[in-house]
Amino acid sequence: MQPLRGTKDILPSDVTVWQYIYQTTLEILSLCSYQEIRTPIIESNSLFQRSIGNATDIVNKEMYTFMDQGERRIALRPEGTASIARSFISNKLYQDSKVKRLWYFGPMFRYERPQNGRQRQFHQLGIECIGSIDPIADTEVIRLANKILHKLGCSSYKIEINSIGNTEERFTYKQALIEYLLKYEKDLDKESRKRLEINPFRILDSKNKKTQEILNDAPRLNDYLNTESLNHFDAVCENLNYLNIEYSINNKLVRGLDYYNYTAFEMKSKELGSQDTICGGGRYDKLIKQLGGPDTPAVGWAIGIERLLLVIQNTVKTNKKINQTYIATQGSNAKQRVWDIIHLLEKEKISFELDLSNSKLIKQIKKAYKSEAKICLILGDKETANENITLKWLNENHQETISIANLIQKLRDVL
Structure with a gap:
């Protein structure tokens, strides 16, 4: 018997590193009032359709779904934020009106072609800061991701940030982007031509050189943002500058999930090849309301543990357990x-x-x-x-x- 394709056993010799990651994270986040939360790995399929978006690859191609004996459509969670938002609503964590700082560590599931650092059962470490619209909250979560990665011995990465505005601004930009790309439809790669109708923002992430050349002269989302969006982003950048956290602005960075608005960011390592994102996140101010909860702003991120391990495997030194x-x-x-x-x-x-x-x-x-x-x-x-x-x-x-x-x-x- 062999493990299912895209799954791996975490052997006792490996578990010490996983425990080190967990304990390091617990120590750092506890100091900043973040509390651990653990949600089920199974959720209603509709949760992810409503939050992640029907036009995304995750919902269309990658989710593990099944009908249970009660004829309910169930999904193995493909990411953590939607489950945290659902828990925030169903457990009425909003009743005391306090900012909720939550973090999680656990398995996620996506049907993707297995690669080094990308499995069908994979693990994420993530944080969610729920209840603050202030740009300082964006800065706090980015600072903590940066701190955790450094503490774990991961330093060979760069931080990219962008403002993706609000829903209305993105809709206007989407129309302009489609109009521009239609002129070059025949020159786009096959995957980008498919995305032109379904999710044109994902074209911005294309690794195809020809497509990227076409995008060089494409409309920029930044030109479609109003004063409120721009001011929020400027404040985040000013805070990062004050903290001496190095970053670059990537105008093509949009993230692949529908619920993001305003700040989006990624931390990328050259050591990982094409799948180079170790940490990704951003602000999602409308998700909780969209799922039936109160209008509550939030921001967070997730780190892929398997990818992180590839980067730190030669730097982390854990003591071998020897009985006395x-x-x-x-x-x-x-x-x-x-x-x-x-x-x-x-x-x-x-x-x-x-x-x-x-x-x-x-x-x-x-x-x-x-x-x-x-x-x-x-x-x-x-x-x-x-x-x-x-x-x-x-x-x-x-x-x-x-x-x-x-x-x-x-x-x-x-x-």
Whole structure:
């Protein structure tokens, strides 16, 4: 049996890095009043249709959907923001009128062609700042993404930002963009020709050189923004400048989800090839109202963990977990009495590995050496009869037998 295509096992040797990412994030975000939230991986299919947009590739091509036994159309979540917005509404988190700072870490699902750093079950770390329209909220989330990536040892990326205005401004720009591109329809790549009717903004992301040449003279969204949108974006840029966070303005950056407005941003690494976005996000002020909640502004981002791992795999140094003690037993009485020893170790929080091999004592001790533990605790019939235990120092190759009553104090002294 093999794992399904586009899925991967996260083995114990890998989990330490995942735990490091989680703990680092928890430490940074807790200082800034962000609280972790965990939402179901299954949601109503309509949630993502209404939030992400029917014209997006995610909804049209990539979502895993099925009918459950209650004849409900269910989807595996393809991203985190829509679920957070749904939770904000269904749990009435808006009742106290306070800004909600939330973060999440978990699996997402999209039916895409598996590539390095892009799986069908993938994982995202994300934050959502809900309840503030102030540009300083945009700055806060960008600053935190930048801080987390740096703390994790990821520094080879660039930040690109853009203002994509509001719904009305984008609609006007969309018409102008379509009108321009129709003149070059035959010269566009195949995928862009399809998107011309369905989602022309996605053409701006095309990697095709010919299409990008055509886009060089295309209308720019910035020219269609009103004073309010421009002022908001200018304030975000001024804050980033004050923080000395380097960024560049990319007028073609629009993001692939329908719910964004005003600020959009991405953090891209040259080490990832064409799939170079490690972190992406932006402001989504109308999504919560669109889903039936109160009119509530919000801004957030998500980091792709698999892509992040590709960038930091050679820089993150995590300590290999080595148990402090190894327990070897011989004889039926010792195998029963060993539980008393284990209770003592657990109470003192001394890590251990109990040999379960049923091998002779000499083979158990050989395994103790291989385990890299500091001390081997040996409990045989002789020790049991005398209420003793033998401690063998594996690095120094000497041993002593002491009373079980003195074991913990001895271990306190040497560990």
